[in-house]
Amino acid sequence: MKALLLVLITSLYLSASNGFVTPKELNALLENKNLVLIDITDKETYDAGHLPNASLANVDDFRKQVQKHQLMKSSSEIEAIARSLGINNDSIVVIYGHGKKKELLKSSYVALSLIVNGAKNVSLLNGQYDDYAREFKVEKETPKVKKGNFTAVYNPDILVDLEYVKSHITKIPMLEARSPEYYYGTELSDGVQRAGHIPKAMSSFWKDKFNKDNTLRSKEDLDAIFMQGYALQKEDEVILYCTGGLEASMNWYILYQNMGLKHAKLYDASMKEWGNRNDTPITKFKWETFTK
Incomplete structure (x- = not known):
């Protein structure tokens, strides 16, 4: 019953956030087992401090070079990346960077990649890492990530x-x-x-x-x-x-x-x-x- 209540509260918070979740809202949800945090930065910055249980990802994992431009990778490739980050079909995904504007854009592109491929509950952290770290505990340990079961369902209309x-x-x-x-x-x-x-x-x-x-x-x-x-x-x-x-x-x-x-x-x-x-x-x- 407690777990169900936590899921309902999480869904309520994130639906009310309209795609952006505040540090306070996110901190209240850290115990939810469906929550997956994705840190979009370089390894050195990630190792110096990240949100609890956040996994490191790179926007280039989601893109491929085509002539002089880049395009989103295939659904099968996005599915594999999402699973490696521990994302399941029912995951609540929150993505953030470390205050650099380029990381903010990389975060939105990763969110786009997941949404295009069927992820239902994706948010960005409003204010990114810096706002969260000013108020709440962060960590340096690299978490062990259990492979997820995310199944990509491509939306051709985006x-x-x-x-x-x-x-x-x-x-x-x-x-x-x-x-x-x-x-x-x-x-x-x-x-x-x-x-x-x-x-x-x-x-x-x-x-x-x-x-x-x-x-x-x-x-x-x-x-x-x-x-x-x-x-x-x-x-x-x-x-x-x-x-x-x-x-x-x-x-x-x-x-x-x-x-x-x-x-x-x-x-x-x-x-x-x-x-x-x-x-x-x-x-x-x-x-x-x-x-x-």
């Missing part, structure tokens, strides 16, 4: 490719997650040969969704940014892209997991594919709004 983007340029809104100078075309992103953005895409820098302390902005702020600023509605399709998938994964995660836009899609290859070809249209020196 990731989109170049041809899909090309055919939907004037049909559905697109948001670019890169810093504005890359969107506008005054600077080139690393690994991208052509400056500018996909025609009709709107600039939506991922970092603007967070406060200076790396905590997520309020619901009111996010509604103002996405629902008012870009005139999005919950039933809308919207394509997210960036340099190479990481930045856009955070915009996607917020829209899909936090704000309930279940038709949000991610162009994984992003500008490292689009901007390195000569047969793709690009717009620069222009701020755009979407109109059909």
